[in-house]
Amino acid sequence: MAAPVLSAEQIEEETRLRETLANIKHVIIVLSGKGGVGKSTVSSNLAEALSMSGFQVGIMDLDITGPNIPKMFHVEDEKLLVENDKLIPVQVPPSLKLMSMAFLLPSKDDAVMWRGPVKMGAVRQFIEDVNWGSLDYLVIDMPPGTGDEALSIVQLIPKADGAVIVTTPQDVALLDSRKSVTFAAQTGIPVIGIVENMSGFVCPHCGETIDIFKSGGGEATAKDIGVQFLGKVPLEPGVVASGDNGMPIVVANPESASAKAFQKIAEKVIKTIENEQKYLEEQRKKAQEKNQ
Numbered sequence: 252m253a254a255p256v257l258s259a260e261q262i263e264e265e266t267r268l269r270e271t272l273a274n275i276k277h278v279i280i281v282l283s284g285k286g287g288v289g290k291s292t293v294s295s296n297l298a299e300a301l302s303m304s305g306f307q308v309g310i311m312d313l314d315i316t317g318p319n320i321p322k323m324f325h326v327e328d329e330k331l332l333v334e335n336d337k338l339i340p341v342q343v344p345p346s347l348k349l350m351s352m353a354f355l356l357p358s359k360d361d362a363v364m365w366r367g368p369v370k371m372g373a374v375r376q377f378i379e380d381v382n383w384g385s386l387d388y389l390v391i392d393m394p395p396g397t398g399d400e401a402l403s404i405v406q407l408i409p410k411a412d413g414a415v416i417v418t419t420p421q422d423v424a425l426l427d428s429r430k431s432v433t434f435a436a437q438t439g440i441p442v443i444g445i446v447e448n449m450s451g452f453v454c455p456h457c458g459e460t461i462d463i464f465k466s467g468g469g470e471a472t473a474k475d476i477g478v479q480f481l482g483k484v485p486l487e488p489g490v491v492a493s494g495d496n497g498m499p500i501v502v503a504n505p506e507s508a509s510a511k512a513f514q515k516i517a518e519k520v521i522k523t524i525e526n527e528q529k530y531l532e533e534q535r536k537k538a539q540e541k542n543q
């Protein structure tokens with residue numbers, strides 16, 4: 252695909268975006284082919300697990316259709332602070348920084364109803380206007396799906412290191428996860444790997460695992476399309492409760508099966524980004540080849 256010719260205004264905007272992101276070492280975007288597969292749950296637990304590993308971490312909620320990350324950290328009623336014309340992210344103890352399009356809405360019950368260009372202008376300005384300070388990782392929760400909206404938003408993020416793709420074991424979600432891989436390729440973003448969420452239900456009474464939505468498809472798909480498999484997260488009632496109570500399960504119940512799965516996923520993400528640049532480079536090359 253030929254590189255688009257940018258206008259002076261676009262170049263200036265791009266420069267502003269790069270300046271805003273300059274003190275952020277790594278940007279991870281979290282994608283899903285469809286809604287409801289647990290993208291926000293994975294984003295918040297991944298961010299928290301990275302933070303628990305000692306990194307400076309920010310989480311940015313760009314899921315403009317339903318920005319629910321603040322609720323998952325119980326900061327939905329926080330008011331935004333502005334300093335030197337920049338938005339200051341909300342602090343989630345002990346050290347996570349959080350920013351969400353939800354904070355721009357007059358009421359948390361308001362849906363985002365902006366029309367296309369207005370919406371993209373708002374998202375762009377929003378990304379430009381946050382003062383994150385220095386971060387090791389910024390985790391970005393994207394809108395679900397691989398349509399024009401997600402594409403336009405991803406194109407606003409000039410330096411994503413890679414994408415984490417969330418799927419469930421159902422065939423339809425797996426098909427959608429393939430679309431996410433193609434989507435990442437279109438935007439030139441390497442795929443860090445696939446997470447299979449809601450993979451088997453652990454019975455709280457007997458401990459037996461029941462594969463309600465089947466299991467293992469995410470791993471098979473990852474192998475089939477040559478991307479890393481990051482891990483399976485079981486369907487656990489505690490995940491819903493912790494999301495509703497404003498404390499991700501990795502913090503609320505670190506010994507649970509899903510928390511342990513999230514911790515392992517975070518370790519793999521760290522290892523890939525910090526030590527496996529070769530894998531990411533190969534993914535990037537594959538993406539470029541697909542685009543030619």
Ligand SMILES: Nc1ncnc2c1ncn2[C@@H]1O[C@H](COP(=O)(O)OP(=O)(O)OP(=O)(O)O)[C@@H](O)[C@H]1O
Nearest residue numbers: 286287288289290291292395485486487490491494
């Ligand atoms: N592993 C899991 N076990 C149990 N419940 C889960 C799990 N993962 C996610 N959920 C629940 O599924 C619901 C949808 O999750 P979430 O909001 O993270 O999905 P999403 O893909 O971000 O949705 P949307 O596309 O609508 O933004 C939530 O109620 C969440 O608590």
